[in-house]
Amino acid sequence: MSLNSYIVDAGFHELTLDLSTSTDFKLQSQKNVSADVLVHLVGKGSANLEVTLEKDSKLNLFYLNTAEEAQLNESYILNKDSQLDLAYGDFNDGSCDRNSDVYLVENGASVYLKSASLVKSERRLVYRFNHQAQYTYGDMQNFVVTLEKGKLSLHAIGKIEKNAANSETHQTSRVLNFNATERASVFPQLFIDNNEVKASHAESSGQVDPDQLYYLQSRGLSPEESVSLIVKGYLSSILENIKNDEIKERLMESIERKVDEVCSR
């Protein structure tokens, strides 16, 4: 049982969280500081993650999930004018149960969440934005690809409380199914307790578009290569906010490797 606690200073940090040995993980950013953190999730087990963003700080946090089995309870506290860019890359074969709460507790806080999941087993994801102050902003984009025995339930929740006037909460969830039997279930929910706000949600779900496949094939790509290209494109949207080119390359390569492994049948 070990406690990992970090105060993040400016610049780039790469950390590994081994779920087999750790149960708690704390991250704290500093006032006015901008930092990028890449966390590798490995092992098997559960953990509680607590991340606090101090006033005016910016944190770009990317979780690369390669754990065998993960149960994660995450909470993010965002103070005044802080900005959290949160990205989840779940490309592991194992199951994952994640409950993630972002609390925008002071004015001007904002969160941009992007998640990409390649689902081969059971996955339950709950992402919740809690707007508890004015002028807070939340945008959530979820990209899911389900394969063979994959089973996913995704709860995308935006909650704007009474005192959170002039806030916005938006979400988009897209699911690509390769799975004839099980379908991913997406549950978008918006709880709005103030009238001077903006909120939206959009979902789409389906097979790979046959017209897209035909178009790619008409340029010489085989059906497998076409599907692979579409899936990689889908999942790599989460890399858009990564400024460090070397990291972006590395993550792109691991996405491509994983997709090739899974799509070449």
Add this chain to the structure above:
Amino acid sequence: MNTLEIKNLHVSIDNKPILKGVDLVVNEKEVHALMGPNGNGKSTLLAAIMGHPKYEVTEGTVTLNGENVLEMEVNERAKAGLFLGMQYPQEINGVTISDFMKAALNTRSEKPIPLFTFIRSLDSAIKKLEMKSEMAHRYVNEGFSGGEKKRNEIMQMMLLKPKFAMLDEIDSGLDVDAIKVVAKVLNEQIESSNMGTLIVSHYDRFYQMVQPTHAHVLIDGKIVISGGRELATKVDEQGYDWLQNELGIEIKEEKTEVVRNAVGSLGTCAVKELSDVTQ
């Protein structure tokens, strides 16, 4: 010499016959203008040659240098040297033009194309078509205007260097300046790589810039008349009615609107299956 030969081609869609015996030979360097009223089979011919799964060939052959095209998969036809500039190009979210073209070029060679060479070719093509260089990093056709989509088709043709390019109304949606640029590029490619082309268009304006060597009019699924350049001009000036008298046939023009874009995500409070493509 490269030859694309279409013999007695019959094509149906949902058991409804569209092409009723088309004969056509396109040799390298030739420019064939394919005209005819809407709904009479022009797009069908091009799509059937490319292998669109919706179209069923019930009779006839298509050969490329003697090889049977109809037995090949869509991607094999492309690799054999066929290219189709589509009327309604697909939007593919998440896949950049650069990734798409790199994959398309790599599938044709044993060794992956060197990155620098690729970037140079892509940038050069984009520049020649007078498009912005950022286009390479945009998702394929996403948010593109009609004209940009058409120029993107030509850009792909420039990189893939097909033996035969079939262009389905490539000039629609382009303003005069864009048409000039596309025509220039097309003429250059025909000259430098001996490419043969089959162009579907209604407008003489385009045929003035890309001079056809052959012209055909397709009515009710058959080529009713073939000729040279002057046939294209006559159709532009007089339409198709004169053919009714001259050939003793009846012309039916169909107005069909087929929406080809599948919307990836919608507005609020609705979920839609992406497999619903035609409406």
